[in-house]
Amino acid sequence: MTHNAVDADILNQWTRRLSQALQILDLDVDNHLVLNVADEAAHAVSPMAAPITTFVVGYAAGLAAANSAMASHAAIARAADIVIAVCRQPENEAPDETGWVNTAQ
Template sequence: MTHNAEDEEILKQWIRRLSQALQIVDLEVDNDLILTVAGEAAHAVSPTAAPITTFMVGYAAGLAATNSEVTSRTAVARAADVVIAVCQKPENEHPDTTGWVNTAQ
């Protein structure tokens, strides 16, 4: 997902501001990836799924980065890949019917 330079600068300032407020040191955010995940969730489910999905990606990535030796960037990428795969599956295909081997769980 692309956006203009002004939006990019606003996002960078917002991320810096939030990082400081939340006391998160050296946070690198892949804006395009997060926006892609939000867009996939909004399209696959509903617009309200986007913020919840991005929160869950961050939470899963935080757990993965804390419990293993992967970087936060890698953990976010892995969680995002799972979300995008789930969003692209047919609605009637879910863990109860097929099991999701090799996902974040």
């Protein structure tokens, strides 16, 4: 998903404002990665899947970072990579057939 510099600035301001409101200190959001994951889910499933998918990625990354020494950025990248791989699988392949169960947090 592409956007211009004005959109990027608006998103950066929003994520800073939101993270401050939620009292999450020093949060560095990779907006491009989040938008890419949302775009993949929207195209693979439906537009409604985008916000649900980004929520699940964030949740999974939070669990991974809390339960291990993995940094939150690495946990987000790992969760995002898994989601993108799932989105790119043919619809007729079930998770167990391609080993997705081994990617659980």
